[in-house]
Amino acid sequence: MNIGETLRFFRKKLHLTQKEMLDNHLDPSSYSRIEHGKQIIRIDTLAEILKKLSLSPEEFFARISLDEDQKKFKALFYYCAEHLDNQSMKQxxxxxxxxxxxxxxxLKELSNYIVIKVYFSQFWSEIDPITDKEIQEIVKYLxxxxxxxxxxxxxxxxxIRFFSTKQQDLVLSRAIPISDEDLRDSTTLNFAYNMLTNVISSRIHERDYEGAAKYLSIAKKQDKKGKNYNFRMNLQYLNNLLEYLVTGEHHYMEYLYDFIKLxxxxxxxxxxxxxxxxxxxLTHSNFTVTDKTSFPNGLFRY
Structure with a gap:
């Protein structure tokens, strides 16, 4: 739905008339045109209307698609990830x-291109793996x-798992601390936190335990308000994994399997x-550092 359709949806659900939606800057005909998508609404006017409806901005905008093409891409991406053998959707x-x-x-299309390559190249021959040249261009851009x-x-x-150690350090020195963290939406923060857990995982897989410990320490200073439980749980998993690899103490292995059981x-x-x-x-005695393309590659939800 667009803004006008969403206003009409909530107005009717709350059994209000158009007249009851008006503020000091709107006449009935203007409001009607807004609901029908024929007139743009000012942000301050919209804020006043949301107050009258007792609606939070989050609840209101959750029903609005400001980018229908991206919404369709995400739906297609996740459907294909969960149905790899569906040929029509794959095509x-x-x-x-x-x-x-x-x-x-x-930037949006570049991002879409990259996430398709990184995730689906491991399953479909039609999708090429990301190349060293592309990684260098990404780092240069960042x-x-x-x-x-x-x-x-x-x-x-x-x-980030494809970056060299030096490239990881250079990019993360710009990305962390997260600028305006308190003003960022939850999706942006999720990706920023995923960035940190992924670099820690990458360092562990490369047996750079000192580097992994450094980024664990940095990561624990993020999410200051403690809102992102998924991030904090992943950090605890990585912390226990690293502690076991460094110390060999058995109770860390118990913590790991408690987490997996959860x-x-x-x-x-x-x-x-x-x-x-x-x-x-990683805990096998014959563990050796592998090519970065073989590191765990999960599906990012957003």
Whole structure:
């Protein structure tokens, strides 16, 4: 729905007339045109109307799609991730990927191109893995920016494991602390936090335990208000994994499997299985550093 349709939806659900929606700056005909999408509404006027409706901005905008194309892309992306063998939907995503491979018009399209490559190249031959040249271009782009946006954090989250240690340090020195953290939306913060857990995981897989400990310390200073339980739980998992690898103390292994059991109990069986394999692999006596393309690559929800 657009803004006008959403206003009409809530007005009718709350059994209000158009006249009851008016503020000091609107006449009945103007408000009617807004509901029908024929007139733009000022942000201060919208704020006044939301007060009358006792609606929070979050509740109101949750029903509005300001970017229908991106909404459709996300739906297609996640459907394909969960139904890898659906050929018709796969072809739609592959066609979109091929279009993006020729040219991306903006940061959003660059981000879409990258997340398709990083996730689906492990399953579909039609999607090429990300290349060293592309990684270098991404790093160069990121190091030119002074302020990271949501799609920047999404790109970093998906690609940071491919960066060199020096590149990781350079990019993260710009990305952390998160500028205007208190003003960021939850989705942007999720990607920023994923960026940190992914660099910690990457350092652990490379046996750079000192580097992993450094970023664990940095990560624990984020989410100052303690709102993101998923982030904090992932940090605790990584902390216990690192402590076991460094000290060999058995109680850390017990903590790891307690966490995995919790993941199983809430129904995320695929993630639990991935973590079991990771723990078994990293704690095996013959563990060796592998190519970065073989590091765990999960699905980012947003």
């Amino acid at each position: 739609k995503l592959v066609d979109y990927y091929l279009k993006l491979a020729k040219f991306q018009h903006n 190091l030119k920016k002074d302020y990271y946006q949501q799609f920047d954090y999404l790109i970093i989250s998906n690609t 993941i199983e109990n809430i129904g995320d069986l695929q993630q639990a299985e991935t973590l079991k394999k990771e723990v078994t692999y």
